[in-house]
Amino acid sequence: MNAWLLIAGVALLTAAIKAAGPLVLGARELPARFTRVVGLLAGPLMAALVVTSALADGRHLQVDAATAGVAVAGVLFWRGAPVIVGVLTAVVLTAALRALGAP
Amino acid sequence: MSFRRGLRLGAGFASVPLLLSLSFGVVAVDAGLSPLQAVVMSALVHAGSGQFAAIAVFGAGGGVLPAVLASGLTNSRFLAMGIAVAPSLPGRPWSRALQGQTVVDPSFVMANRHDGTFDRWLIFGAFAPQYAGWFTGTVLGAFGGDLLGDTDRLGVDAIFPAFFLALLVAELRRPETRWVALAGAVIALALVPFAPPGVPILAAALAALVALR
Numbered sequence: 543m544n545a546w547l548l549i550a551g552v553a554l555l556t557a558a559i560k561a562a563g564p565l566v567l568g569a570r571e572l573p574a575r576f577t578r579v580v581g582l583l584a585g586p587l588m589a590a591l592v593v594t595s596a597l598a599d600g601r602h603l604q605v606d607a608a609t610a611g612v613a614v615a616g617v618l619f620w621r622g623a624p625v626i627v628g629v630l631t632a633v634v635l636t637a638a639l640r641a642l643g644a645p
Numbered sequence: 646m647s648f649r650r651g652l653r654l655g656a657g658f659a660s661v662p663l664l665l666s667l668s669f670g671v672v673a674v675d676a677g678l679s680p681l682q683a684v685v686m687s688a689l690v691h692a693g694s695g696q697f698a699a700i701a702v703f704g705a706g707g708g709v710l711p712a713v714l715a716s717g718l719t720n721s722r723f724l725a726m727g728i729a730v731a732p733s734l735p736g737r738p739w740s741r742a743l744q745g746q747t748v749v750d751p752s753f754v755m756a757n758r759h760d761g762t763f764d765r766w767l768i769f770g771a772f773a774p775q776y777a778g779w780f781t782g783t784v785l786g787a788f789g790g791d792l793l794g795d796t797d798r799l800g801v802d803a804i805f806p807a808f809f810l811a812l813l814v815a816e817l818r819r820p821e822t823r824w825v826a827l828a829g830a831v832i833a834l835a836l837v838p839f840a841p842p843g844v845p846i847l848a849a850a851l852a853a854l855v856a857l858r
Contacts, residue, residue, distance in 0.1 A: 544709055545682045551713035552699045553689035559720050561742035563727025564734045568741065572732050577761020578856035580729040584754045585822035586829020587722050588813035590849030591694070591750070593830045596806035598837045608803040615807040619814040626660045632807035633664075636800030 607644040611636035651755065651770020658751045658771075659778035661808045665693055666779045668801040670786020671793060672697070676704025680787035687783035691749070691776055694805070695720035698842055718843035725850045726753045733763040747772040754812045759819070828852035 596612045597603055611632035618628040666687055673683035678700070690696050695716035702712040726748050734744045744765060752771035756763045786793075793799065816822050829849035836845035 564741035564745040567731035582853040585826035589830040590833035
């Protein structure tokens, strides 16, 4: 029962978060300064997602095998590797490092 | 045209949500959800990081309300993305709200025209394979997870950051985003020890305000 409540709660809250901007702002014209901010948003958002998932566990900063795997994937992406190649490299490298005893 | 381009771009990324949601299916069942519940959750929510956050709190015995709040904070970046895409979504309010549901991280990054507008058909196109991959992976993980065993041993926790790194690298090809992205990373890391998960990510968006000067 609790699990269904959880699912309903997360689904409704997520939908509301995604709907808020388009509902409240509508299709009105926005000033040029706003559009410049918008164009820059993706960079810091993605950077924050990367560092908080690769360098932190909850509220602790930590470096582990996955950090190394992800770093190598970053080099591959920069050199133009397809997404799945970089991601699988990160996974295999992380698993290999753990098999060798890394955290 | 844009829709088909979005489909193609989204399909390139779809293998990753497939892997990621496979691990979600495993983790959700471990946390006490039935396989059906895990699948329904992915079908209705389709926001990976928020689902992982909710399950982490719920599985640790944190209760329904804290788990829902954790997912909301983790997904709070979609508030910023929703504001960003709002002017590009035409139609009546309910239609705009519905279109806003198709904003996921890859569709947001790929559809950005970098002139303040977004190609909404590219958003829809990129969303479709993402959703299909996310749903399929959850089914596989939830019903077949027993076969995998300990997923951390398999390096599955590297998928999530590597996925976002691919999106980040695409952004970094434009020199003007580099310092802003770096500032976002610093803000997020600085807040990790003090703020609930998700908040550091939303706060990182503040770095984009540098464009106001």
